[in-house]
Amino acid sequence: MVEGGVDTASDRPVYKQIADLLRSAIERGDLGPGERLPSETELMKRYGVAQGTVRQAVGLLRSEGVVVAEHGRGVFVRARPRLRRLAHDRFARRHREAGKSAYDAEAEAEKVTALVDSIRVYPDKAKDEIARRLGLRKGAKVLVRSRRYLSDGQPTETATSYIPWDLAKGTPMVETNPGPGGIYARIEESGHRLGRFAEEVTARMPTPDEVTALRLAPGSPVIGLVRTAYDVDDLAVEVCDTVMSAELYVLSYELPAT
Known part of the structure; x- marks a missing residue:
């Protein structure tokens, strides 16, 4: 579960705030390795943002190697066996x-x-x-x-x-x-x-x-x-x-x- 909201008055871009919330949920273990992230529609509704903003947030997490996208299935928390x-x-x-x-x-x-x-x-x-x-x-x-x-x-x-x-x-x-x-x-x-x-x-x-x-x-x-x-x-x-x-x-x- 991903909790929290975004602050539209903040200097930090909204898509980065959403990425922060998702990243924090992963670090806490609320979203474990291999688990699917909420869909774009769910995230748009939860944070009251446009599809493009959600895609920017998820794209940021992908660039960091935190999540991976699987075509036709969704976006998943990347497993990192150490x-x-x-x-x-x-x-x-x-x-x-x-x-x-x-x-x-x-x-x-x-x-x-x-x-x-x-x-x-x-x-x-x-x-x-x-x-x-x-x-x-x-x-x-x-x-x-x-x-x-x-x-x-x-x-x-x-x-x-x-x-x-x-x-x-x-x-x-x-x-x-x-x-x-x-x-x-x-x-x-x-x-x-x-x-x-x-x-x-x-x-x-x-x-x-x-x-x-x-x-x-x-x-x-x-x-x-x-x-x-x-x-x-x-x-x-x-x-x-x-x-x-x-x-x-x-x-x-x-x-x-x-």
């Missing part, structure tokens, strides 16, 4: 030893169904930045593994890994399915026991391709995360460039105080 990415735990060796990738472990903790699709695996020449991070010469051959991750059918992130070819060739890493525990388990099997991970996190607006791949609402930002994996001898063994839907993730870190 995944908690525990940076201090996601690469724990116990997950690999249990045959789980980092994403599988997160999905299990959040009680969602994980799926990986759009998988592409191929050799290529390393871009300059990737070569630098891996400590390779410019244009060195690397294995590229790109994929998209989904939780309960909702795309949440895309990731592209770059692995030195000399490390990846002749191993299951060149296959679409690298086996239990993912590529980090295979890297350790090759004799490179993992020692640390370094991550750089940025925020930005998505490219058109990212909007399509992640099914982003208009105006939704993404989190860019570039991770470099090092073995115990501090040799870089993988770089992973990840693009995450910002509204679907909580990044959780624990940092030592000493």
Whole structure:
């Protein structure tokens, strides 16, 4: 139920006031994820406004990613399942030893169904930045593994890994399915026991391709995360460039105080 009225004497445009009321109802839980908003006719009657004003209000909420319109059905509160990415735990060796990738472990903790699709695996020449991070010469051959991750059918992130070819060739890493525990388990099997991970996190607006791949609402930002994996001898063994839907993730870190 959406309560409250609009103040025609206010400096704030009426359509923004209506959007505020609807947004507040959603934030309170009066309108839950997946619930249908009142129809245009109902909102026009409730607030005594014209159809154009109602459409402006709903359009504002759509641009914010708060609601989604389904042709012929109406406008619905957008579901936003949030995944908690525990940076201090996601690469724990116990997950690999249990045959789980980092994403599988997160999905299990959040009680969602994980799926990986759009998988592409191929050799290529390393871009300059990737070569630098891996400590390779410019244009060195690397294995590229790109994929998209989904939780309960909702795309949440895309990731592209770059692995030195000399490390990846002749191993299951060149296959679409690298086996239990993912590529980090295979890297350790090759004799490179993992020692640390370094991550750089940025925020930005998505490219058109990212909007399509992640099914982003208009105006939704993404989190860019570039991770470099090092073995115990501090040799870089993988770089992973990840693009995450910002509204679907909580990044959780624990940092030592000493």
